[in-house]
Amino acid sequence: MSDNATKFITDTGNDVLLQQISETDRITLIGLIFETASGLRHNLSETVECEIGVGGQSFEIMLRLLRTPSHRLRMADLAAQTGLSPSGLSRAVDKLTQAGHLKREDCANDRRGAYATLTQLGIEHAEIALIKHKQDIDNLLCGVMRPQEEDKLVKLLTKIRDRVYPNAVMGADE
Amino acid sequence: MSDNATKFITDTGNDVLLQQISETDRITLIGLIFETASGLRHNLSETVECEIGVGGQSFEIMLRLLRTPSHRLRMADLAAQTGLSPSGLSRAVDKLTQAGHLKREDCANDRRGAYATLTQLGIEHAEIALIKHKQDIDNLLCGVMRPQEEDKLVKLLTKIRDRVYPNAVMGADE
DNA sequence: ATAAAATAGTTGCGCGCGCAATATTTGTAA
DNA sequence: TTACAAATATTGCGCGCGCAACTATTTTAT
Secondary structure, eight states: TGGGGGGGGTTHHHHHHOOOOOOHHHHHHHHHHHHHHHHHHHHHHHHHHHHHHHOHHHHHHHHHHHHHHTTTTEHHHHHHHHOOOOHHHHHHHHHHHTTTSEEEESSSSSSTEEEEEOOOHHHHHHHHHHHHHHHHHHHTTTTSOOOHHHHHHHHHHHHHHHHHHGGOOOOOOO | OGGGGGGTTTTTHEEEEEEEOOOHHHHHHHHHHHHHHHHHHHHHHHHHHHSSSOOOOHHHHHHHHHSTSSSEEOOOOOOOOTOOHHHHHHHHHHHHHHHSSSEEEOSSTTTTOEEEEEHHHHHHHHHHHHHHHHHHHHHHTTTSOOOOHHHHHHHHHHHHHHOOOGGGGGOOOO
16 A cells, blocks of 8 residues: 555566655655645735735635636535635635625525625626736746646646545536 | 747647647646645645644654754755745744754854754654655555656656745755 | 434634844945 | 945734634434
8 A cells, every 4th residue: 555656666667667656755746746836826926916906815716706607606615616614715705705806695595505706896807817817827837848748747636636635626507 | 928838739730739738727737736735735734733743834844854964954944945934934943842843053153043953852753753644645645646657747846846936945954 | 393413604713824124143345 | 444235033913714613594314
């Protein structure tokens, strides 16, 4: 279990032996993921924050809602998608509502529930922030990798993401 | 510049066209990195926290010091490596010092400076926590990818990390 | 039908961490 | 040498967020 890497050594010979992933390298891998995320956050937070006066985490909430056709999601779903706790999400929605980007709506079927819904202002701000965000990302990642490498990276990361974070999938509108 | 991906479409035909990385996919990529990091953090924080009563971020500090032969690093270097602000690091070292895992030492050359140094207790706790941590990682990542895929992932992430987080490199003992 | 359990969402509380300001020491220029 | 700028580390302050507790509603079991 702890050394499943060794199972793959013999099937293609010594060439693979050099590529063996030791336990130490696994720690390097997860450390690398943390460092990359941290570095990206530091580099990308500035523009979005200045653009609509909203933290990166709150911007992700708006992005999720923007991608949803109805522009609204249940609080619980939004919490699962963003990885925030219910309380954390509630506070974030508070702030976004206070800023006029979101409004809460009652759920017809379930009187306990509430939707977080983008206002018209929120939609507009999210769209312009998204454009800025794309530009930032392009500037940051330009020349770092080849397109097929980015594609490969998405595939590999998805495998880990699906393992550790199954609720993050997009979609499930309404 | 914002669409450097398109440069690679024509050189191998329509097969590559399917792999084209659009701007939207770049957003997916960085979102994936955040989600993966968040998911890993949620899955891995529990054991380490219970083991030595220390948060994941503080554990990273101890890991950095454990890998340093002298088991000590300047505060500024440690801040750069961990991505914490100077103040954040100072508080974290406070807490670790209070718990007996670290001690502060004056720097001989630079009377402004201070080392964060692992105590014997800190070394022992970091070592056993590291073993637990390795097991957690192995359990979590077992069967998710092939070894050469993990290797590839490390290579690709390193490219981004070096771009966004140049100070995170290990080493620079003393 | 009624009680018990599960679910949705919101607060009290505390903690971690970044920003700005401060004190101290080091480096640089006049 | 003296004055000024840069660097190192530490605090005051505020904010974001998770945990636990709570209310309100829905579902399930008896």
